[in-house]
Amino acid sequence: MSKVKVDQDKCIGCGTCIALCSEVFEYADNGKARVVNEKGCGVKCDCQQAVDSCPVGAISTQEK
Ligand code: F3S
Numbered sequence: 001m002s003k004v005k006v007d008q009d010k011c012i013g014c015g016t017c018i019a020l021c022s023e024v025f026e027y028a029d030n031g032k033a034r035v036v037n038e039k040g041c042g043v044k045c046d047c048q049q050a051v052d053s054c055p056v057g058a059i060s061t062q063e064k
Contacts (some may be wrong), residue, residue, distance in 0.1 A: 002039075002040065002046060002047065002061040002062060002063050003038050003039065003061065003062045003063075004024060004035055004038055004039075004040055004047040004050070004051075004059065004060070004061050004062075005035060005038070005059070005060050005061070005062065006025070006032070006033045006034060006035055006058055006059055007058045007059075007060070008030075008032055010056050010057060010058035011032040011033050011054075011056065011058040012032075012055075012056055012058075013027070013031045013032045013033065014054075014055055014056075015027070015033070016050075016053045016054060016055065017033050017050040017053065017054055017059060018033055020045075020049060020050050020053060021041055021045070021047070021049075021050060023036075023037060023041035024036065024037045024040055024041050024047060024050070025050065033058075033059075040061075046061075047059070047061050048061065
């Protein structure tokens with residue numbers, strides 16, 4: 001099981017990750033993405049697709 005994180009310093013709020021998986025990512029009040037389910041939604045892509053899609057590389061996953 002991996003744990004997903006959004007680096008708030010890198011995120012530019014492009015929304016790609018939110019469009020991809022709104023069960024894991026949502027907009028925070030600062031207009032950037034935040035993780036609402038750090039274990040991932042468990043059905044779509046284990047967040048690797050979001051990691052690969054973020055244009056600024058703000059998303060990372062960590063094996064536990
Ligand atoms: Fe931010 Fe990347 Fe998502 S820029 S909104 S973490 S796709």
